[in-house]
């Protein structure tokens with residue numbers, strides 16, 4: 001039933017990147033990484049973890065090299081120059097520790113990692129069974145999907161080289177934009193290197209034996225709740241709705257706490273993973289329910305013109321003039337470049353501008369950051385000229401990425 005062959009990793013949580021006390025809860029199978037900057041301005045990592053911490057550390061070169069200095073394991077020289085560390089009786093080969101001398105760069109260091117290669121570590125928000133995990137698998141088949149407890153953590157995981165890519169939702173055909181990710185795109189320096197559209201087929205899940213009449217509440221991600229609002233009412237479920245971090249997390253929570261009065265909106269895969277029954281299938285309000293995800297990387301890809309590309313930009317208008325937005329949009333229209341999305345968010349550094357006009361009086365203007373997606377590659381001279389023109393009317397302009405459009409055909413799931 002599940003088309004993707006990704007594998008899940010132990011996850012990363014926000015406390016990984018903030019100050020932390022030793023009493024903090026650690027999810028089973030997750031690693032908690034505390035990153036501090038030391039006196040030399042370098043990162044130090046320390047670890048608390050669930051059962052698979054050692055596996056995770058040994059699969060991650062950054063972690064395994066740092067872990068060596070923190071754990072009181074014993075070391076042997078295997079005779080071949082490698083160091084074998086013994087940790088809790090388990091032997092492990094530490095490639096990083098083998099040879100600390102700088103190595104010459106090879107051609108392999110200079111080429112980007114394979115787009116669909118194996119072992120690409122892809123961070124997503126949520127727990128296994130979340131739609132974001134499926135999007136990671138669709139974007140990078142055979143990747144190692146790394147669950148993160150918040151969107152921000154997925155950004156940081158890539159920035160700190162704990163993951164190679166992040167795959168994050170930006171908009172849904174029914175629920176609209178996921179604003180948090182628009183704000184984070186601006187705050188972080190990652191590049192959009194691709195997009196993927198995922199049909200989202202929701203199910204109502206409950207513990208085995210539970211019937212709809214027993215339910216007092218339905219829990220899920222706020223987007224999923226809004227995508228199923230009308231259907232829940234049609235099913236006669238006049239129960240409380242509660243928002244949680246992700247859809248699969250809602251299913252996991254019901255199973256872990258044996259909640260017989262609560263249902264979750266989540267995927268069929270989440271039902272499988274957490275041992276829940278499907279009370280209703282395909283409960284999204286529209287069968288063509290699609291979420292668009294973007295793939296993020298530390299480096300941009302080189303834009304091309306031999307296939308359809310999309311470019312995402314963000315800009316702020318200059319202080320003076322009210323027709324800036326019109327002028328910016330005209331720069332694309334005159335060059336026959338179609339816009340596929342426009343979104344405005346508060347300008348966090350300067351949310352309000354006081355405008356004094358001797359004739360009209362004083363007004364408070366809200367200031368925005370505008371996000372625009374347009375259908376052209378940055379290698380296309382029309383896009384370059386349009387942006388040169390846009391720059392004249394804006395106080396800030398950043399290209400978030402120029403990347404191949406997702407042209408994969410999809411159809412509503414059978415039974416919708």
Ligand SMILES: O=C(O)C(=O)C[C@]1(C(=O)O)C=C[C@@H](O)C=C1
Nearest residue numbers: 130131132169221223246247291
């Ligand atoms: O909760 C999940 O399963 C997610 O992957 C998050 C998310 C979202 O943020 O929009 C992704 C796809 C669906 O639209 C519902 C929820």
